[in-house]
Amino acid sequence: DIIGAIFGQTEGLLSPEMNLNELQRISKVGRIEVRSKSTTNTTTGHAIIQMSTDIDTCSLISAAVEGIDKVGPFDCKFSLVAIDDVRAAKRDDIVKRAKEIKRRWKTKAISEGDTMLKDGH
Numbered sequence: 001d002i003i004g005a006i007f008g009q010t011e012g013l014l015s016p017e018m019n020l021n022e023l024q025r026i027s028k029v030g031r032i033e034v035r036s037k038s039t040t041n042t043t044t045g046h047a048i049i050q051m052s053t054d055i056d057t058c059s060l061i062s063a064a065v066e067g068i069d070k071v072g073p074f075d076c077k078f079s080l081v082a083i084d085d086v087r088a089a090k091r092d093d094i095v096k097r098a099k100e101i102k103r104r105w106k107t108k109a110i111s112e113g114d115t116m117l118k119d120g121h
Contacts, residue, residue: 002034002047005071010064018057028053047078050086058083 007020016022023029028058029051036045049065062080070076 001072001109002036002045003032005068005076006032006047006065009068010061013064013067016046016059020059020061023051023053023061043074046081052087054067055083 010020012019021056029049030109031050033048033050034045035048036043047065049060053061062083066078066080068076068078
């Protein structure tokens with residue numbers, strides 16, 4: 001019901017190129033993950049929407065999702081908790097690893113060269 005509400009209630013609010021179905025079709029939006037926990041009268045949880053769009057599109061879709069007020073027959077409220085740039089974090093990990101590789105290779109290359117020079121004399 002929650003995922004249906006996200007797709008159903010955001011459809012047609014924004015331009016056709018920002019339709020979640022269309023963005024998913026062209027791989028700009030990944031799977032929508034919902035983690036929920038129900039008690040007697042309420043359900044709380046998190047909806048994670050993985051996107052590879054620009055920040056403008058991401059913020060517009062976030063605002064549209066926050067506008068959802070019903071899941072099935074029940075009132076609901078969505079609020080944005082965070083926008084994480086996963087690509088930036090991944091890029092940082094790649095740069096960090098590249099520096100490690102370079103440092104190890106440089107150390108190995110220097111020691112091999114040093115050995116070659118010593119063996120040559």
